[in-house]
Amino acid sequence: MSDEWTAERMPDLSGERVVVTGANSGLGFEATTAFARKGAHVVMACRSRERGREAMVDVREAVPGASLTLGKLDLADLDSVRAFAETFDEEFGSLDILCNNAGVMAIPRRETEQGYEMQFGVNHLGHFALTGLLLDALRASPGESRVVTQSSGLHENGEMDFDDIDGEDEYDEWDAYAQSKLANLLFAYELQRRLDSAGVEDVTSIGCHPGYAATNLQRRGPEMAGSRLRLAAMRVANAVVAQSAETGALPMLYAATAEDVAGGDYVGPTGLKNMRGYPGKQESSDRSRDEDDARRLWELSEERTGVSFDI
Structure with missing residues (x-):
């Protein structure tokens, strides 16, 4: 496909059903708007119902007649993840x-x-559980269904510290972030391997990253730490270096809809240092392709979430 892939090149999605986690802001909001513009019914999975409702109003202003459902999902609470999945199955099924x-x-x-x-x-864990709990619904789709897991270019700095996975002995916020983003890709690729091994051809797992996009994501850490200096630096970087959230959402949209995407692919911006630009296929780190780490992470994730994948 052309290097200049934009959301306008997405296919018609009428009759398709999409779940977007974190749909009320940033990349999730932009993806929700783009999916709705192409006719999909989007289930906006949001931690805050209030912010979710406000976002629904904004999406419908941008896309009159947008087909939307608001779902309560707190990824920091596995009980909430189970409740969301149960409600989804009851209301939609596929x-x-x-x-x-x-x-x-x-x-x-x-x-x-x-x-x-x-x-x-x-x-990682919240999305691992959500995917496993929605796997039957993904398989019930009449055509190919896709699982797109958002990682980060910073996964390249990540290393799975299985001896101190929770940072109880030693914690660095950036190391923990990089580890979680590495876990996203280990999961995405291992899911595809397991689907292939089981002969499941109607579900595809893809990893992606947004490059450097200006969203509220960068603000939360400095705000929680009470660091005005870090917050000011983030604002400057977002204004000077980052691309828009709308552009940052393109790799996720490409991974979700482009015809040339295959299971186990990794999609991100193809411009300056893979931080900006139009989406395309890329290579992730060697650590993200470590099958031993992926199996170990999978077993740990099943143990912690209580969710097993029926494949």
Whole structure:
């Protein structure tokens, strides 16, 4: 395909059903708007119902007649993940595209409701559980369905510290973030390997990253840490270096809809240092392709979430 792939090149998605986590802001909001513009019914999976409702109003202003449902999903609480999946199955039954998009970045050490380090818990464990719980719905789709998992270029700095996965002995917010983003890709690729091994041809798993996009994601860590200096630096970087959230959402949209995407692909911006520009296929780090780490992470994730994939 052309290097200049934009959301206008997405196919007609009328009759398709899409779940986007973190749909109320940033990349999730832009992806929701783009999917709705192409006729999909989008289930906006949001932690805050209030912010979700406000975002629905904004999407409908941009796309009159947009087909939307608001779903309550707190990825930091596995009970909430189960409740969301159960409600989805009751209301819809089948799913065409799952965008594992929501996340937290470089925050002071916090724990999820189940006591896991927050970045690993939200960015990886919550989405691992959600995907497993929605797998039957993905397989019930009449055509090919896709699982798109949002990573980051910073996954290249990541290393799986299985001896201290929760940073209880030593914690650095950026190391924890990079580890969680590496976990996203290990999961995405291992899911595809397991689908292939089981002969499942109607579900495809793809990894992606947005490059450097200006969103609220960068603000939360400095705000939680009370660092005015870091917050000011983030604002300057977002204004000077970052691309827009709308452009940053393109790799996720490409991974979710482009015809030339295959299971196990990795999609990101193809411009300056893979931080900006139009989306295309890329190579992720060697660590992200480590099958031993992927199997170990999978087993740990099943143990922690209580979710097993029926494949």
